[in-house]
Amino acid sequence: MPQLSVAENVVLPSLRHPLALVDQPRLARRATPYLRRVGLDVPPLQPFHTLPPGRRELVEVAKALASEPRLLILDEATTRLPDPERLFRLVEELCAGGVAAIVITQRLREIRRLAHRAVVLRDGVVAGELARAELDEDRLTSLMVGRDLGGFFHKAEGARSDETVLEVRDVVTDRAPAQVSVDVHAGEIVGVAGLVGSGRSELLETIAGARKRHGGEVRVAGRRVRPGSTSAALAAGAALVPEDRRQQGLILGASVSENIAMARWRPLSLRHAEPERARAREAVRRFGIRCPGVDADVSTLSGGNQQKVLLARCVSRSPKVLLLDEPTRGVDVGAREEIYRLIGELVAAGAGVLMASSDLPELLGLADRILVMCEGEVVGELHRAEATEEAIVHLAAGGRRTGREAA
């Protein structure tokens, strides 16, 4: 309920009395302890919609607490949280107080951190159950994939060439006055790390023309790209796979084939459904998209397969640069591996990739270089050899980098 205050969002569901008069200060008093428990330090009467996304999630958690639950279910609750550790401690406190918790997550580390027991689901059935002592990432992943993962990351070494496919010079996004510059070479994967709200998505969307560019220059394969136009960026060869595939990516209710074909539509061109379907079938084979058929509604596909549909759409324009924003968020391990393989193939074929992700192992495994962003600016650049999770987290949290100067 975005127009209501934070306090109302937290407490209203437990009021249950449609005719009760709403006494805002009283609501605020009732909501405050829950807000404090989730570590949300905002005025309770602040309108909900003015909160940044990471904090909205905390309001959701506070709302759940306000119903004084005996069973707490967290469904991917940490995907947008800047500081999940706080939530983990809260869950532990609750458990100590006799509350049961089910934590649904893609992140293995969260399971290791929290779980007393882990149940692994695959294809809708229980693939296995592990006790606390048995929890290690290898066992979890092999249960999730159904086989051992040898070479999870398909990185073709030495694909990088000297040809610069993307030049970003002093670009000012909505996070003015910060300026960002970055080069991506053909055959190179450049990762973008940073906390939620550090400006990763803004950067990618600005390069792709999906957001207003307030200054600076973007060149794709040497050609200047007109700002603020997705069609200009696509025509130049920069294709974006956006962060939120359901809101920003797919036309839910349209078929798989239409969702793939739409990047190639021209207003005045005639459209022939059969060639579109044939191309879609080809993409389904190449990308390993599991679907009942290319005429199936794309909303019936699993998250991983939806993501592959988006990749297929982008690739249909033969982009020189792929801008990937959280390419594996909410994607199961099997599909994730296939997406990595596809990215590897595209890079081997000479595309450049700029990839934002909050999954550090993914960045470390795939990227040749990792840019770390903080408050809209690139605060550091780490090469493959020197990049570690600790180094990234240190920079992302605002710790300036010492030693060699950043890009």
Added chain:
Amino acid sequence: MTAAPGPAEGPVPVVAGRRSRALEAVRRVALQYSGVGIVLVVLVTYLSFTQPNFATWDNVTIILQQQAVLMVVAVGLTFVLLVGGLDLSMGGLLALAGVLTWHLVDRGFPVPLTIALVTAGGFALGALTNGLLIARLRLSFLVVTLGTGGAFSALALLLTNGQTKSLLEVESLTSLGTGGIGSLPWIVVIAIALLVASALVLRYTGFGRMIYATGGNEEAARLAGIDVTLVRTLVYGMAGCLAAVAGVLQAAHLASADPQAGQLVVLQAAAAVLIGGTSFMGGSGTMLGTFLGVVFLGVLSNGLTRLDISAYWNGFITGAVLIFALLIDRLRFRSLR
């Protein structure tokens, strides 16, 4: 209890066997139009058995003739609803177009040139007022088209001082309402031709598919490189153009230009389009559905007259069928989920 709605993961059911595509298409059409289809079939069957003069070619012609203007407006409105908008100004523009037709002919303009000017003007007005305000400045379509519609009908009243102007002596215009192919008057031929052409545009051109994509998920369409501002602007332009055509046809049909001509037509057209299964949220709907919706309203009012039932029931039944069609729609979607 909490948290980001996790995307539905899990196995994708693999459809066993393969139904032939033709059968699949028939099933889809039958499902899609089951709402208005059932009611229309029942109504036509009942009237055919009880009213000897109902199922005659003459009566069909009469129904189509009465619905021609509504059909053209409904076609324009379908485009607008498909991008998730609404155009309340079409009625005002229809009246203004009729009055402008009289005005130009009165000044000695030849009829074909007049028609060309008025329809082009309708496109320009729709695109430059509604289109730019809604698509580019992102103002609310309800408020914008309510405002422009009021302005258009005021202009129509000003041009004629509120009077209805006769066009009886302008034979080349009125012949559109009388002469035609066989017994089908030109206005019916034109209306159906526009509907068919629009259906083809929607289905077989990039622009048509962009309309569905824009209405289905504007943000996704934009990120996929579709110029949604242009699509929206053109759609409001086409709605204006079709409203102007409807105004000319109305003037030809009635042999007069009435500045208050379009007052109810938008709401009736909206009812027809929605009865035909087009979603008010945008992104889904077809011209075939709109055709069925328009025909249904025509058969209904024709039938009520024949059964000697007060024409005032018309609106009541239209409303009831509209809600019935929505309910069928909801059931259909539930069965698909």
